Structure formats: C-alpha cells, structure tokens
Amino acid sequence: MDFWSSQPRNSLTINKQVGADRRIGETKIDPQYHKYIEHTIEHGYVIIENAFTPAAVDEANAELRRLSATPIAAGPAAAGGRNEFEGLKTRRIYALLNKSRTFDAFALHPAVVALNDFFLDPNWLLSTLHSITSQPGEDSQTLHHDDGAITVPRPHKPFGSVSSPSSCASLPSPWQPDRCPPPPPPPFSLFIRITASRF
Helix, strand or coil: CCCCCCCCHHHHHHHHHHCHHHHCCCCCCCHHHHHHHHHHHHHCCCEECCCCCHHHHHHHHHHHHHHHCCHHHHCHHHHCCCCCCCCCCEEEECCHHHHCHHHHHHHCCHHHHHHHHHHCCCCCCCCCCCEEEECCCCCCCCCCCCCCCCCCCCCCCCCCCCCCHHHCCCCCCCCCCCCCCCCCCCCCCCCCEECCCCC
16 A cells, blocks of 8 residues: 555655655554554544553553642643643643653554654654643633644645544644645644543
C-alpha cells in the first residue's frame, strides 16, 4: 500500500526536494498499526481507543492526583491558565515523563511508537507529555491549530486532536479533503491523542 498517494502534490515535491521522500516511512511498521497510519493520513488525526487497561488508567489518574496535591511537583500551570486562551479554569501538569515513571507507558505505547516511526524522521525525540484538565464551566478556546512548531513541509493537512465536547475537549473543524492551511512561519509541532476507557 502506498501511504503517501493521498498527499497533496506540493508536499510530494517538497519532500523530494528536501530528501524526506527517502526518509519517510523507512522504518518497518507492524501491519497491525497500518490502520492508525491510514486514518491519520486520511483525517489528520487518530484516536487509539482503549489503549490502556482500566488498572493502568487508574494508576495514571492516581499519580496525577498525587502530583496535583503538591504545587511544587505539579508546577505553576496546575493552578490554572494565565489567560483566557489557556483557560482560567484549565489545569496543566507539564513534563510528566520527568515527574513519574507511571507515564512512560503512554509515550512507549507500540501504536504511538509506530506512528512516530512512520511520520517522523529516524531518531525522533519525544519532548512533551502533559496533562490538561478543563474544569466545569471552562470557556471554549478560540479556533486554532496545534501544529505551530512542527517541521513538516507545507502545505499539509492539519494535525490536531478530537475528543468529547462534554469534557471541554477539542472539537474537529472539518475542511474539504483537498483544502490545506497556508504555511505559517517556523517552528512547527505534532499532536497524537491517546484515549483510554476511563479518563
């Protein structure tokens, strides 16, 4: 299967000019993860449903509660956003991989590794894993894209996340399949959302 047949022509040209056509997809990907790659290419995102057992989710939630109880461990963003865009009732705990080994499983999930191996250059580095909790009554964020720091040739289909509106989570804003946003100035970011059955 040619995973790149649906890429816009301009992206194919740019990938060839910068040598990415020789790097993208070089890693052999276990066929069981092809469905996630195909979905990402077609829709610009993927949700890995029920990726973790209820026990693993409970352990992660307990660790988040433990971190949240200590302002020094949680960091200043755990108290709420700094402005309306971040969400004054939205709490974040950054650098989870630096705070507890409990979260290693999220970064090392085989499907996440397969997606990163496929879409990113060899020797990719995961540098961001954080928790975002929107409290009841939080206002919706202004429509925006989450890929402001990714170095993928433009134009490309948007990256982002999709989850439930009841959790104040991101909502999709579908475009026509051939529509791509204009290129922003560098740098850019990649976002993969993993869901579990009991978050």
